[in-house]
Amino acid sequence: MFILKEYISNLIYESLNKKIPLDTIQRTTSDSKLINYDYASSIFISNKNLDFQDFKSRMTKNKGIACVEQVNDFVNICLDRVFFLNEFNIGIKKEKKKVMVEFSSPNTNKPLHIGHVRNTLLGNALSNLLSKKYEVVRANLINDRGIHICKSMLAYMKFSKFKSPEEAKTKSDLFVGDCYVLFNNAEKENPKIIEEAEALLLKWEAKDPDTLVLWTKMNDWALKGMKKIYNEFGIDFDVWFFESEIYDKGKDIIFDAYNKGKVELDTELGYTVKFGDKPEDYKVVLRKNGTCIYITQDIYLAKLKIEKYKLDKSIYVVGSEQNDYFDKLIKVLEHIGIPEIADKMEHYSYGMISLPSGKLKSREGNVVDAYTLIDAIRQEALEILKEKQSNKSSEDLKGEAKQIADAAIKYFILKYDAKKDFVFDIKTSLSFDGNSGPYILYSYARICSLLKKMQETKFKPLKSIEKLETKEELNLGRIMLKYPDRLSEAIEKESVHFLVNYITDLANHFNTTYANIKLITKDKEIANRFLFYTKMKSIFNDVFAIMGIKPLERM
RNA sequence: GGCCCCAUAGCCUAGUUGGAUAAGGCGCCAGCCUUCUAAGCUGGAGAUCCAGGGUUCGAGUCCCUGUAGGGUCACCA
Numbered sequence: 001m002f003i004l005k006e007y008i009s010n011l012i013y014e015s016l017n018k019k020i021p022l023d024t025i026q027r028t029t030s031d032s033k034l035i036n037y038d039y040a041s042s043i044f045i046s047n048k049n050l051d052f053q054d055f056k057s058r059m060t061k062n063k064g065i066a067c068v069e070q071v072n073d074f075v076n077i078c079l080d081r082v083f084f085l086n087e088f089n090i091g092i093k094k095e096k097k098k099v100m101v102e103f104s105s106p107n108t109n110k111p112l113h114i115g116h117v118r119n120t121l122l123g124n125a126l127s128n129l130l131s132k133k134y135e136v137v138r139a140n141l142i143n144d145r146g147i148h149i150c151k152s153m154l155a156y157m158k159f160s161k162f163k164s165p166e167e168a169k170t171k172s173d174l175f176v177g178d179c180y181v182l183f184n185n186a187e188k189e190n191p192k193i194i195e196e197a198e199a200l201l202l203k204w205e206a207k208d209p210d211t212l213v214l215w216t217k218m219n220d221w222a223l224k225g226m227k228k229i230y231n232e233f234g235i236d237f238d239v240w241f242f243e244s245e246i247y248d249k250g251k252d253i254i255f256d257a258y259n260k261g262k263v264e265l266d267t268e269l270g271y272t273v274k275f276g277d278k279p280e281d282y283k284v285v286l287r288k289n290g291t292c293i294y295i296t297q298d299i300y301l302a303k304l305k306i307e308k309y310k311l312d313k314s315i316y317v318v319g320s321e322q323n324d325y326f327d328k329l330i331k332v333l334e335h336i337g338i339p340e341i342a343d344k345m346e347h348y349s350y351g352m353i354s355l356p357s358g359k360l361k362s363r364e365g366n367v368v369d370a371y372t373l374i375d376a377i378r379q380e381a382l383e384i385l386k387e388k389q390s391n392k393s394s395e396d397l398k399g400e401a402k403q404i405a406d407a408a409i410k411y412f413i414l415k416y417d418a419k420k421d422f423v424f425d426i427k428t429s430l431s432f433d434g435n436s437g438p439y440i441l442y443s444y445a446r447i448c449s450l451l452k453k454m455q456e457t458k459f460k461p462l463k464s465i466e467k468l469e470t471k472e473e474l475n476l477g478r479i480m481l482k483y484p485d486r487l488s489e490a491i492e493k494e495s496v497h498f499l500v501n502y503i504t505d506l507a508n509h510f511n512t513t514y515a516n517i518k519l520i521t522k523d524k525e526i527a528n529r530f531l532f533y534t535k536m537k538s539i540f541n542d543v544f545a546i547m548g549i550k551p552l553e554r555m
Numbered sequence: 556g557g558c559c560c561c562a563u564a565g566c567c568u569a570g571u572u573g574g575a576u577a578a579g580g581c582g583c584c585a586g587c588c589u590u591c592u593a594a595g596c597u598g599g600a601g602a603u604c605c606a607g608g609g610u611u612c613g614a615g616u617c618c619c620u621g622u623a624g625g626g627u628c629a630c631c632a
Contacts, residue, residue, distance in 0.1 A: 023572090042574055045612070072575050073612095107632075146632065243632090270630055280557070280628070287630045294632050323559060324627050351560085352626075384594070404594090416568075419560075421625065428567090433594050434580040435568080442594050453591055489571050501569060504579075515587090515596040555594080 003484045004084075008039050008077060011065070015058035020047055037069075037076040038478055045073045081477040086464045088480070088535060090542050092132050092487060100239075100305055101127045101348075102139040103317035104230075108222035109152040110177035112229055113367040114353050114424055115319065121413045121548065122350055123317040124235045125496040128546040133491050137309055140237040141301070144219050145244040150200040152176050153214055154193070155183035165221055171371060173225025176218055229370050233406070234548055239309075241301065247292060250300030254286045257336035273332045283328045285336075298329055303341050313344050315494075320349045320419065348494065351421035368426060377430050378405040384432060400555060404438050407549045411437030414547055415500045435504055441552055443507035444540045446514060447533055448553045454533075459526040469525050472513040473532065479506050483539050496546065503543040510536065 009025045025043055044050055052075070056068045064083045069076050103123020106116055127136050156179045162168035165175035187193050203211045230236070254271055257263045263285060266272045271286035286296050305314050316326065326347035333342035355368065382401040386394055408430050415435065416422055432438045468474045483502070490498040513519075519529055544551050 040575085042613095045574075074575065143632065148632075284630055289630090291630085293630060319626095320560070321626055322632095325632095327559090349560090354625090388594075420568090421561080422567085428581085431567095431581070431594095436580085436594080438594050439580090442592080446592060446595085449592060486571085493571070495571080497569085498571065501579085504569095508579075511595060512597090514591080515593090518591070520591050554592080 003488050004039065004079075004481060005485050011059060011062050012041060012043065012055075012075075015055050015062075016043070016050060017058075019050065035475060035478075036078065038079045038081070038481065039077045040074045041077070042074055044070065044075055079481070081474060081481060082465050082467055084481050085468075085477055085532065085535060088484075090483075090538050092484065092491070095133050097134045097312040098137065098310060099130055099134045099313045099315060100137040100139050100309055100311050101130065101315045101317060102141055102241075102305075103127070104235075104237075105141045105143060105318070106222075106226055107143040107148060108176070108219045109148045109180045111171070111173040111222070112226055112370040114370070114373055115367075117370050117373065117409070118350065118353055118413050119317055119319070120230070120235060121233065121410055122418055122496065123348075124233070124548050125410075125414055125546055126315070126317065126348065126494060128548060129491055129496055129499070130494070132487065132546070134312075137239060137311070138237045139239040139241060139305070141241040141243065142223070143243050144223075145204070145215075145247055147197055147201055148180070149215065149218075150197045150204065151183040152179040153211075153218055154197050154200055155179040155186065156218065157214070159183075159186060171225050171228075172221035173223075174369065174371065176222045176225075177369070179218075229374075232374070233410075234550065243297065246301060246304075247297050250292060250296040250298075251286065251290065253299055253303065253336070253338075254296060260337065262336045273335050275331060275335060283332055285332060295325075295329060295332065299333065299336075302329070302333060302345060303338065306341050306344055311344060313346060315346045315348050317348045317350065320351055320421075323347065323349055348418070350418040351416075353422060353424045356423060356425050368424065373409065373426065374405065376426055377408055378402055380430070380432070381405040381408065381438075400552065403550055403552055404432075404441060404555065407437030407441045408432065409437070410547050410549050411435075411440065411500065414496050415504075417495070417497050437549065438555075440503055440507045440540070440544075441549070442555060443510055444537070444544070444551050445553060445555045447510065447537050447540065450514075450519060451530065451533055451537065453520055454526050454530050457520065457523070457526055459523045459530065462527045462531060465528055465531045467528060468532065469528060470513070470517050472509075472517055473529075476506075476509050476513055476536070477532070479509055480536060480539060483542075487542075499543050499546060503540065506536070506539065 009022065012025050013020075013022045020043065024046070025041060044052060052070055055075075059065055059068045059077070064080045065077065066080045067078045069078075101123055103126070104116065104120040106112055112120070123138075127138050130136050156176075159182045160168075160179055162175070165172040168175055168178075170178070183193070183197070200211065204215060254263055258265065258271060263271050263273055265288065266282075266284075267288070269282065270284050270288035273283045273285055275281040275283075283295070284293065285299065287293060302314065305311060318326065326345075326349075330342045330345055330347075333339065333345070378401055381404040382394060382397060385392075385397045385401050385404070389397060412430050430436075468477050486498055486502045490496065519533075520526060541551065
């Protein structure tokens with residue numbers, strides 16, 4: 001697969017007789033201004049003494065270079081798009097590197113909410129994206145122990161009107177979440193109830209049989225619901241870590257570092273790493289009584305991941321509210337003498353989702369849980385389908401509505417730059433027209449339908465594309481050729497939204513062409529177009545696969 | 556208060572190592588279905604790119620200051 005940026009930069013470099021360094025040859029962006037060209041370079045602005053005519057004559061000798069012109073101080077290059085389209089195929093050169101992406105990582109005391117949905121879809125798409133180039137291990141860390149779990153358990157025993165989700169006629173993870181809300185309401189009345197939850201945690205840690213039975217039961221309820229959502233979104237994990245199995249590990253690492261003098265035992269704070277003299281440079285890593293805190297486990301897990309799975313990189317998809325925490329975690333690892341672990345860790349931070357009413361607060365039940373989101377959007381999709389395909393029963397349309405809703409959610413979540421916060425308003429956020437999941441799905445269905453209609457004409461097939469028939473399709477070809485560049489940039493920058501924007505742009509131009517040009521005409525033209533739009537379809541398929549969207553052949 | 560993130564049309568966003576006329580969508584206005592799928596397409600109005608300074612041939616993009624918003628400052632996870 002040609003990455004044009006590299007390919008052309010190299011040609012320019014060669015054609016200038018290597019008078020300037022390769023890395024100063026830059027592509028200029030502003031793609032919308034390059035409709036007639038494929039590539040622009042500003043080298044002649046910063047290197048006025050270069051001989052353009054000489055450059056041009058060398059450059060045009062290369063295969064696939066159609067023209068080289070000087071416009072407004074830029075060197076614009078147009079390619080023989082047909083030549084490159086025939087060379088074009090999906091797939092990027094693999095690199096022998098192993099990357100773990102940990103994402104989703106839910107607590108088992110409450111159901112997944114919109115914030116987890118962002119995490120999960122983002123982590124999944126990032127994994128898909130990186131697996132184009134690297135070997136990727138998908139990991140999920142289940143936060144299945146701790147005081148918050150005990151709160152739900154206690155409330156279940158004391159306040160729940162129902163014995164089970166079945167009895168309450170509610171989804172099992174929502175049921176657990178309801179218990180959590182019950183606890184927090186009770187705590188407002190009686191703050192001392194927290195002591196009972198703490199007592200329950202001690203019983204859990206002492207492996208009290210009755211407590212363990214209840215804990216197992218409620219965790220199963222929570223996990224069952226979460227797995228259902230993973231399943232619906234088409235998300236799999238290769239590795240599951242359970243906090244309950246590792247929460248008290250990591251002490252040895254701390255004690256070892258303590259013996260080496262890297263960790264201090266502060267009589268006030270406990271076992272502490274001190275990067276500097278000020279209190280903000282301290283990080284407690286173990287309680288003074290020797291019991292573990294969260295970071296103790298994280299230190300252990302960081303090491304475990306990298307050593308057991310022989311990783312070159314360990315990515316954590318975790319919200320931006322934990323930026324400082326991850327900075328500290330990495331610093332601690334460096335400081336206690338395992339920088340080789342720290343070096344491989346990366347916090348993939350993403351922004352918060354808030355509701356029009358304000359911040360998400362799951363303890364008050366002020367959340368959009370994943371089911372509410374999914375159900376609402378499916379219902380909406382079904383209504384639209386019923387209107388458009390009134391000849392079918394609503395049972396028949398349900399499957400299609402599901403897929404459209406799925407695409408709408410995924411597009412909506414993935415189109416944003418991951419690091420940005422956004423406000424989520426279920427009524428207005430998930431659009432079915434314009435820049436949306438349904439829009440790219442619809443464009444794809446049109447391409448499929450077009451190809452099918454073309455086949456029905458029984459045209460004489462060609463081995464390769466011979467020409468692009470219209471100005472519009474020449475432009476489409478230009479956009480298609482950018483795909484490898486976009487893909488490699490997206491991998492490089494770990495930015496899924498590059499591709500979401502790209503595919504929207506491609507869909508946009510395709511629809512323009514479709515509306516303005518009659519595409520099924522003479523045999524010879526159909527033969528060219530069939531190959532051309534088949535390639536376009538493969539780009540859609542590739543991006544859909546990364547986004548985790550299942551395409552529809554018709555809608 | 557310290558540290559971190561962010562600021563682009565009425566609204567939501569893109570703007571990929573600084574480059575040509577700041578791009579798309581929503582909403583608004585005017586059009587396009589007897590012809591390959593109208594969840595579509597065409598045209599129009601709408602932007603002192605938060606403010607001020609700096610670096611540069613050139614700044615939405617880099618640097619400084621300020622302002623607004625968000626995050627975070629636990630022996631919570």
